[in-house]
Amino acid sequence: MLLILLGVLILHLIILVLLFVSTAANAWTVGGSSSTDLWYNCLTTNGGYHCRPASNEDWIQAVQALMVLSVLFCFFSLIAFVYQLFRLVKGGRFFFTAIFQILASLFVMCGAIIYTVMGPQGDSSASYGYAYVLAWVAFPLCLISGLIYIVLRKRE
Structure with missing residues (x-):
C-alpha cells in the first residue's frame, strides 16, 4: 500500500511540475526568431532578445486564467491528498482530492483547446513549442490521476 501511495504522490508531483512549466515557459509557439507564450511575445x-507583453485579447486572457487555475487546483489537490492521507477514516475514498484533480485536468484541456483554435497561426514557419506539448501531456495524466483518487481507498 505504501508503494501505491508513493507512486500516486510522485505522479501528482510530476503533473504539478508539468503544469507549472507549461504555464510559465516561453515556448507555446516557436518559429524562426520568435517565440510566444501565454505572457510574452519575444x-x-x-543578437538581442526583445519581449513585449502578450495581446490583451480575450482568448489569451482566458488561456492564462485556465492554466493558472489548473496549477492552483492541482496544488490544492496535492494539499487535500496529504490532509486526507492523515485524517481520512479507514476505508474512505479520496473524493475531494479527485474532484480538484479532475477540475485541474478540465482547465488545462480547455486552455489548450482555446490556444489551439485561436492561437497565432499567421506565420507559416511557426510551430507549437514544448510548453504547449507539456500542457497536452499533463491533461491525460491529470485526468488519470483524478480517476485513481476516486478508486483509491485508505487502508491501515
Whole structure:
C-alpha cells in the first residue's frame, strides 16, 4: 500500500511540475526568431532578445486564467491528498482530492483547446513549442490521476 501511495504522490508531483512549466515557459509557439507564450511575445534580432507583453485579447486572457487555475487546483489537490492521507477514516475514498484533480485536468484541456483554435497561426514557419506539448501531456495524466483518487481507498 505504501508503494501505491508513493507512486500516486510522485505522479501528482510530476503533473504539478508539468503544469507549472507549461504555464510559465516561453515556448507555446516557436518559429524562426520568435517565440510566444501565454505572457510574452519575444523576438530575437541582431543578437538581442526583445519581449513585449502578450495581446490583451480575450482568448489569451482566458488561456492564462485556465492554466493558472489548473496549477492552483492541482496544488490544492496535492494539499487535500496529504490532509486526507492523515485524517481520512479507514476505508474512505479520496473524493475531494479527485474532484480538484479532475477540475485541474478540465482547465488545462480547455486552455489548450482555446490556444489551439485561436492561437497565432499567421506565420507559416511557426510551430507549437514544448510548453504547449507539456500542457497536452499533463491533461491525460491529470485526468488519470483524478480517476485513481476516486478508486483509491485508505487502508491501515
